[in-house]
Amino acid sequence: MSEPQDNSSLPILLTISAAVLLTVVAGWYLLDDDFSVTTGVPGPAADNSTVAAPNGSAESELIEPVAGDEQRADSLVEALVEEAKIEPAAARLDANLRKARMAAEADLLAYPAGQSALFYYDQILEIDPDHAIARAELETVLGKIAHTVSAHMAAKEYADAHALAVLVARRHPGHELVQEVAQELDRLTGEYVEQAMQYAQDGNEDEVTTALAAAEELPGRNPEYFSALRESIDSIQNSRITAEQNRKERARLANVQASTAWVEKVRSAIVAGRLVAPAGDSAVEYLAERDSPKDQKEELTKELIDALMAECAAKISLGGLNEAERLLIAATELVGDTPDIQALRNDLESAFVATESAKFLALAEFVRLNVVPARYPSSASRRNLTGWVEIAFTVTSSGETADIEVRHADPAKVFNNAAIKAVEQWKFEPRVFRGQTISQRTGAKLVFDIQ
Numbered sequence: 001m002s003e004p005q006d007n008s009s010l011p012i013l014l015t016i017s018a019a020v021l022l023t024v025v026a027g028w029y030l031l032d033d034d035f036s037v038t039t040g041v042p043g044p045a046a047d048n049s050t051v052a053a054p055n056g057s058a059e060s061e062l063i064e065p066v067a068g069d070e071q072r073a074d075s076l077v078e079a080l081v082e083e084a085k086i087e088p089a090a091a092r093l094d095a096n097l098r099k100a101r102m103a104a105e106a107d108l109l110a111y112p113a114g115q116s117a118l119f120y121y122d123q124i125l126e127i128d129p130d131h132a133i134a135r136a137e138l139e140t141v142l143g144k145i146a147h148t149v150s151a152h153m154a155a156k157e158y159a160d161a162h163a164l165a166v167l168v169a170r171r172h173p174g175h176e177l178v179q180e181v182a183q184e185l186d187r188l189t190g191e192y193v194e195q196a197m198q199y200a201q202d203g204n205e206d207e208v209t210t211a212l213a214a215a216e217e218l219p220g221r222n223p224e225y226f227s228a229l230r231e232s233i234d235s236i237q238n239s240r241i242t243a244e245q246n247r248k249e250r251a252r253l254a255n256v257q258a259s260t261a262w263v264e265k266v267r268s269a270i271v272a273g274r275l276v277a278p279a280g281d282s283a284v285e286y287l288a289e290r291d292s293p294k295d296q297k298e299e300l301t302k303e304l305i306d307a308l309m310a311e312c313a314a315k316i317s318l319g320g321l322n323e324a325e326r327l328l329i330a331a332t333e334l335v336g337d338t339p340d341i342q343a344l345r346n347d348l349e350s351a352f353v354a355t356e357s358a359k360f361l362a363l364a365e366f367v368r369l370n371v372v373p374a375r376y377p378s379s380a381s382r383r384n385l386t387g388w389v390e391i392a393f394t395v396t397s398s399g400e401t402a403d404i405e406v407r408h409a410d411p412a413k414v415f416n417n418a419a420i421k422a423v424e425q426w427k428f429e430p431r432v433f434r435g436q437t438i439s440q441r442t443g444a445k446l447v448f449d450i451q
Contacts, residue, residue, distance in 0.1 A: 093124055146180075165177060166220075193229060205237075212230070266287050273307075275311060311324075311327050321355060366429065369428055370427035391405065392405050395441075400427065
């Protein structure tokens with residue numbers, strides 16, 4: 001909105017009045033002979049000639065100016081000039097006050113910079129610092145500007161808020177809104193800088209760049225400060241990189257040392273025969289402790305498997321079947337069911353079956369399917385003999401009897417054949433061991449008595 005024109009004619013009139021008065025005073029010395037004749041008041045002569053006296057006498061005399069008139073005229077002119085200076089200044093104050101009020105009513109509080117309410121009030125106070133009305137109305141304008149600044153800050157329109165604060169600060173550097181804007185921008189700068197520092201320490205390069213850019217975009221920032229800040233951040237990043245490299249190198253060396261110690265520990269357990277026991281101190285447990293380099297792990301695994309299989313074969317031959325089975329299970333878990341392990345397992349199963357089949361079980365352990373009683377020999381009947389026979393036999397995997405033998409008899413050899421013939425006809429459910437049917441030794445006592 002354009003500012004209203006100042007149409008006041010008071011300064012011009014005052015100036016004209018002063019000029020007229022100055023001419024009147026000077027007229028005492030500038031009026032010619034006609035002014036003297038017409039008015040009857042003598043004027044200053046142009047030279048030293050005589051003029052007629054008022055009474056018409058022929059006597060001539062020189063008429064002199066009244067003493068002090070010239071000094072009084074000079075003083076009057078000076079006073080009029082000073083008054084002409086003062087009155088235009090008062091007129092300017094009034095005009096600027098009207099302009100300031102019109103700008104404020106139009107909400108031209110700070111812009112345009114040379115036609116705003118802020119500008120005109122400052123013009124008034126520059127002429128008259130004690131102008132009470134201008135001061136009071138200026139405070140109202142500054143309050144409205146402060147409200148606008150707060151709205152800009154809340155909307156993160158920092159450049160607009162800063163521009164208004166700069167306009168106010170030119171005349172009112174200590175004003176509250178100037179301080180508030182400066183403090184808030186400094187606070188935001190501090191937050192972004194702190195974030196950038198933390199990101200630099202954490203190694204988040206992209207976040208560092210984003211935080212610094214946000215800080216530099218804030219208005220009124222000092223470029224030299226950010227140059228120094230970037231040097232500090234570079235130093236932090238370099239220190240972090242160096243520290244990280246040192247940490248990795250220490251970790252690598254520590255890992256090499258630990259790996260070397262681990263290899264020695266596994267091999268020592270293998271050599272000492274602590275393959276699967278005791279708990280917490282066996283080669284199998286040590287091998288599972290860490291994820292070492294592939295070639296190193298493969299080499300140790302092969303050494304342990306060879307030791308497990310060799311020890312398993314030795315245990316089978318010595319009859320330590322349960323311990324042999326533990327060793328075989330450990331080897332299978334390490335390498336899987338290889339042909340060598342399958343062959344060893346077959347040997348182990350055969351040994352288990354042979355050992356179990358060799359055991360002599362009581363007849364009550366078997367389920368009888370067909371039991372044929374023994375026939376009483378006629379020779380024994382004629383002699384009225386009684387007796388018994390202890391007989392041993394094998395229940396085969398098909399449930400039949402085999403390998404029948406007499407262990408004890410009373411009387412000797414009287415009832416032996418009758419007992420054997422009876423047992424040959426017996427049938428049983430086969431014994432099942434470790435998932436397969438097996439042959440099993442057992443025995444019975446057959447009693448022969450005349451009823």
